[in-house]
Amino acid sequence: MSQPEVIVGIGGAAGDGTASAGNTLVLSLARQxxxxxxxxxxxxxxxxxxxxxxIRFSAxxxxxxxxxxxxxxxxxxxxxxxHLQELQPGGVALYNGAKLAPSYDPxxxxxxxxxxxxxxxxxxxxxxxxxNTVAVxxxxxxxxxxxxSLGSVFxxxxxxxxxxxxQNVDAARTAYDYASKNFQQLPARLxxxxxxWAQASGNHLFAMGAALAGCKFYVAYPMSPATHxxxxxxxxxxxLSICVRQVEDEISVVNMCIGANHMGVRAMCATxxxxxxxxxxxxxxxxxxxxxxxxxxxxxxxxxxxxxxxxEQADLNQALGASQGDFPRVVLAxxxxxxxxxxxxxxxxxxxxxxxxxxxxxxxxxxxGSETVATEVLDVEFxxxxxxxxxxxxxPPAGEPYLRYKDTPSGIxxxxxxxxxxxxxxxxxxxHDEDGVLLSDVYADPIRRKKMVDKRVRKMSTILEHLPVxxxxxxxxxxxxxxxxxxxxxxxxxxxxxxxxxxxxxxxxQVKTLLPLHVEEITAALGRxxxxxxxxNNQSGQFAKHLRGETGIVADGHIRKYDGEPFEPKHIVAxxxxxxxxxxxxxxxxxxxxxxxxxxxxxxxxxxxxKVERPGVPAKT
Amino acid sequence: MATALLVAxxxxxxxxxDWCPGCGDFGVLTGLFQACADLQxxxxxxxxxxxxxxxxxLPGFIRxxxxxxxxxxxxxxxxxxKLANQAMTVVVTGGDGDGYGIGLNxxxxxxxxxxxxxxxxxxxxxxxxxxxxxxxxxxxGMKTKTTPLGNLEGMLxxxxxxxxSGCGYIARGFSGQPKHLVQLYKDAIQHPxxxxxxxxxxxxxxxxxxxxxxxxxxxxxxxxxxxDTGDFRTAMDKALEWGDRIPIGLFYQNPDAPPPLDALDxxxxxxxxxxxxSYEIDGDTRRxxxxxxx
Numbered sequence: 001m002s003q004p005e006v007i008v009g010i011g012g013a014a015g016d017g018t019a020s021a022g023n024t025l026v027l028s029l030a031r032q033x034x035x036x037x038x039x040x041x042x043x044x045x046x047x048x049x050x051x052x053x054x055i056r057f058s059a060x061x062x063x064x065x066x067x068x069x070x071x072x073x074x075x076x077x078x079x080x081x082x083h084l085q086e087l088q089p090g091g092v093a094l095y096n097g098a099k100l101a102p103s104y105d106p107x108x109x110x111x112x113x114x115x116x117x118x119x120x121x122x123x124x125x126x127x128x129x130x131x132n133t134v135a136v137x138x139x140x141x142x143x144x145x146x147x148x149s150l151g152s153v154f155x156x157x158x159x160x161x162x163x164x165x166x167q168n169v170d171a172a173r174t175a176y177d178y179a180s181k182n183f184q185q186l187p188a189r190l191x192x193x194x195x196x197w198a199q200a201s202g203n204h205l206f207a208m209g210a211a212l213a214g215c216k217f218y219v220a221y222p223m224s225p226a227t228h229x230x231x232x233x234x235x236x237x238x239x240l241s242i243c244v245r246q247v248e249d250e251i252s253v254v255n256m257c258i259g260a261n262h263m264g265v266r267a268m269c270a271t272x273x274x275x276x277x278x279x280x281x282x283x284x285x286x287x288x289x290x291x292x293x294x295x296x297x298x299x300x301x302x303x304x305x306x307x308x309x310x311x312e313q314a315d316l317n318q319a320l321g322a323s324q325g326d327f328p329r330v331v332l333a334x335x336x337x338x339x340x341x342x343x344x345x346x347x348x349x350x351x352x353x354x355x356x357x358x359x360x361x362x363x364x365x366x367x368x369g370s371e372t373v374a375t376e377v378l379d380v381e382f383x384x385x386x387x388x389x390x391x392x393x394x395x396p397p398a399g400e401p402y403l404r405y406k407d408t409p410s411g412i413x414x415x416x417x418x419x420x421x422x423x424x425x426x427x428x429x430x431x432h433d434e435d436g437v438l439l440s441d442v443y444a445d446p447i448r449r450k451k452m453v454d455k456r457v458r459k460m461s462t463i464l465e466h467l468p469v470x471x472x473x474x475x476x477x478x479x480x481x482x483x484x485x486x487x488x489x490x491x492x493x494x495x496x497x498x499x500x501x502x503x504x505x506x507x508x509x510q511v512k513t514l515l516p517l518h519v520e521e522i523t524a525a526l527g528r529x530x531x532x533x534x535x536x537n538n539q540s541g542q543f544a545k546h547l548r549g550e551t552g553i554v555a556d557g558h559i560r561k562y563d564g565e566p567f568e569p570k571h572i573v574a575x576x577x578x579x580x581x582x583x584x585x586x587x588x589x590x591x592x593x594x595x596x597x598x599x600x601x602x603x604x605x606x607x608x609x610x611k612v613e614r615p616g617v618p619a620k621t
Numbered sequence: 622m623a624t625a626l627l628v629a630x631x632x633x634x635x636x637x638x639d640w641c642p643g644c645g646d647f648g649v650l651t652g653l654f655q656a657c658a659d660l661q662x663x664x665x666x667x668x669x670x671x672x673x674x675x676x677x678x679l680p681g682f683i684r685x686x687x688x689x690x691x692x693x694x695x696x697x698x699x700x701x702x703k704l705a706n707q708a709m710t711v712v713v714t715g716g717d718g719d720g721y722g723i724g725l726n727x728x729x730x731x732x733x734x735x736x737x738x739x740x741x742x743x744x745x746x747x748x749x750x751x752x753x754x755x756x757x758x759x760x761x762g763m764k765t766k767t768t769p770l771g772n773l774e775g776m777l778x779x780x781x782x783x784x785x786s787g788c789g790y791i792a793r794g795f796s797g798q799p800k801h802l803v804q805l806y807k808d809a810i811q812h813p814x815x816x817x818x819x820x821x822x823x824x825x826x827x828x829x830x831x832x833x834x835x836x837x838x839x840x841x842x843x844x845x846x847x848x849d850t851g852d853f854r855t856a857m858d859k860a861l862e863w864g865d866r867i868p869i870g871l872f873y874q875n876p877d878a879p880p881p882l883d884a885l886d887x888x889x890x891x892x893x894x895x896x897x898x899s900y901e902i903d904g905d906t907r908r909x910x911x912x913x914x915x
Contacts, residue, residue, distance in 0.1 A: 267701065
């Protein structure tokens with residue numbers, strides 16, 4: 001918190017270009033060695049509505065989008081009305097002064113920066129989007145940065161249209177100069193560094209990470225917020241020789257994915273909760289066929305269509321319980337966007353080694369949001385472990401028939417892919433014997449049925465050592481441990497740092513490996529008699545119940561959020577204080593004026609509530 | 622390895638089919654043995670994929686690679702498999718409930734997609750494995766366990782549907798005439814694209830209406846009447862024929878068949894199966910990918 005940072009909020013209607021304005025700014029600063037983290041709150045409309053993009057620039061790489069705003073770029077009146085009141089002292093509000101004016105007085109210490117857009121960018125009458133360029137140019141100056149990097153971004157963005165490059169550079173430059181003459185700079189100073197940062201969303205990092213891990217087949221049906229994975233693959237299919245197909249529904253998606261994996265290629269698919277629901281029957285098939293498969297569920301707020309453009313962590317139950325029957329599976333939840341890059345490699349290796357489905361649970365926050373990643377972190381060669389895969393055409397030892405489902409001590413049977421001489425077999429979704437011949441159609445064979453279930457499930461007994469173990473971060477002897485899973489790592493980490501700085505002793509544990517759970521390690525980490533608070537982005541505490549079921553651990557307090565918006569550090573800080581104060585369940589909610597449909601203009605401070613308490617929650621027994 | 626010519630019994634496994642005695646599916650299966658032998662397809666180069674149902678047990682009764690997948694999902698599974706290794710001959714088998722009921726969407730999409738697989742539907746106009754309920758091809762008015770007053774719904778016409786969906790090879794056979802079937806199979810497997818063979822395969826246990834003799838009284842061979850297999854509109858006329866006379870044989874083969882999907886996908890145009898391609902991405906390419914984010 002002590003380090004300098006600037007949080008920029010860009011508000012507008014869908015189609016106003018909030019995303020491209022933000023992207024320009026992010027790339028411009030990334031090229032100067034300044035990292036950032038972006039999150040966009042938007043609604044499910046193609047044109048109109050309200051879109052609120054927050055970008056946090058910080059000297060140290062930010063791990064969440066923060067919980068305040070220092071610089072507002074309002075692209076329409078609605079955005080100015082909503083967000084002006086949220087600005088911190090010392091903050092600036094940039095807007096087209098020829099069209100917009102504040103409806104109320106800004107908070108004390110906030111500087112209004114009306115920009116005469118028609119004068120600064122004469123083309124703006126024909127091209128209203130030029131107002132974004134003007135704002136970005138002016139803000140660059142107010143952040144105390146040189147202009148050069150911004151110009152270079154326009155050159156990249158409009159590489160094929162030199163005329164447009166000049167148009168944008170001119171407008172931005174004029175606005176930059178105008179700002180230096182007319183406005184005060186922001187108090188925070190971000191130092192440029194030599195670090196090269198790449199800016200990517202969790203979706204893009206998933207896609208590139210999978211491609212670098214040997215994914216040769218990607219299949220999907222468009223579904224927000226996972227669609228960008230499909231788009232990345234489609235864009236790069238030819239160059240990387242990856243077969244990329246968009247097909248009729250997620251049932252077809254997952255069956256094609258398993259069909260391709262069955263033939264020996266690494267195949268992956270991704271969807272969101274509704275599509276994942278359609279996939280569940282086939283996930284069980286991958287379990288009994290012992291076919292590796294990697295399936296990503298980018299969670300959004302449910303149930304059913306739910307809130308398609310909002311984030312949630314409420315598909316854990318669905319992942320744990322996907323498909324009928326008992327079969328081995330792995331569920332992993334990457335803990336940051338950067339983690340989305342490395343997790344597909346792990347997932348493919350584990351899927352191949354143990355011949356089972358691996359489900360990755362991510363969410364809209366992480367997958368549609370973006371962060372800067374040091375380029376050297378991405379420039380890695382993933383080792384590829386295909387496990388016991390028979391790819392050579394030499395047959396099994398003479399006289400011994402090949403048994404696809406051989407009952408081995410590890411439960412893992414050497415896997416021959418179709419096409420090899422000497423290894424003919426049928427892979428059946430029916431229960432089958434070691435040779436693949438159906439047991440399902442015999443009168444009864446309890447011994448062999450049990451043997452085959454045991455053989456498959458036995459694979460889980462050695463899998464834990466191959467999966468990431470949760471590790472306590474922060475002071476080892478803290479009085480309170482904050483426990484989260486998946487995407488909340490960064491925001492919990494920052495909340496913990498703030499609490500420690502204020503004298504509340506906390507550490508935190510983030511779980512990525514959700515199934516199987518590292519029961520011993522988690523029990524040891526939480527078993528010192530400290531207070532345990534579970535933080536999750538859902539209503540019912542799906543992880544808390546899972547943890548209790550697997551370990552018997554009952555947490556002392558719960559902080560939950562299911563309003564569609566992600567946690568911000570302040571939510572967790574306030575929630576922890578409430579739990580320490582005796583409240584068992586704290587439900588937090590984003591109540592900033594900008595999030596309200598009934599936001600009043602001309603008032604400030606009246607919407608500062610942070611949390612609602614839910615009465616009637618039974619006390620822990 | 623010896624290169625002795627393959628014969629039908631090379632495809633016959635140790636496990637005998639457990640279909641009811643007299644089931645139409647026996648004829649479908651033995652015809653397939655012969656067609657594969659005639660085409661000299663090595664058993665390890667053949668992948669037979671099915672869904673669920675009596676007829677979907679077929680992969681267990683042929684010596685080849687096989688997959689017994691989910692009810693209705695054989696076509697997507699097979700599509701993924703074919704795209705992963707287009708060097709394999711992929712034959713998909715199933716019943717009318719599996720393909721025209723629960724899997725209908727995939728059936729239409731697979732034809733539109735023109736994936737190079739051969740789809741054999743053992744059409745017995747009933748759900749056999751669940752002991753005799755109405756299927757999408759059950760005739761209107763027919764009494765079954767679930768339509769005790771007679772089937773109120775219309776009959777799905779797979780031939781017309783296939784024509785409308787862009788299928789490039791559309792044929793119908795009768796399991797009572799396995800030799801005729803062998804020729805249809807061979808032509809279908811050699812057709813470069815999706816091929817459908819709907820086979821009347823009587824259910825001797827649960828369909829007492831569409832029996833062997835019922836079919837024998839009605840069917841006639843299109844080739845005996847000089848049918849023009851390259852003409853779409855004539856084929857549609859024949860597809861709509863049902864009643865006293867029912868045509869079998871090749872209805873339509875697209876004379877200008879486009880290349881199948883597995884020849885068009887950018888990752889597959891070199892002809893090297895995906896499964897044999899390198900999955901490593903070199904450092905220069907990797908750094909180019911990273912630069913897109915900078």
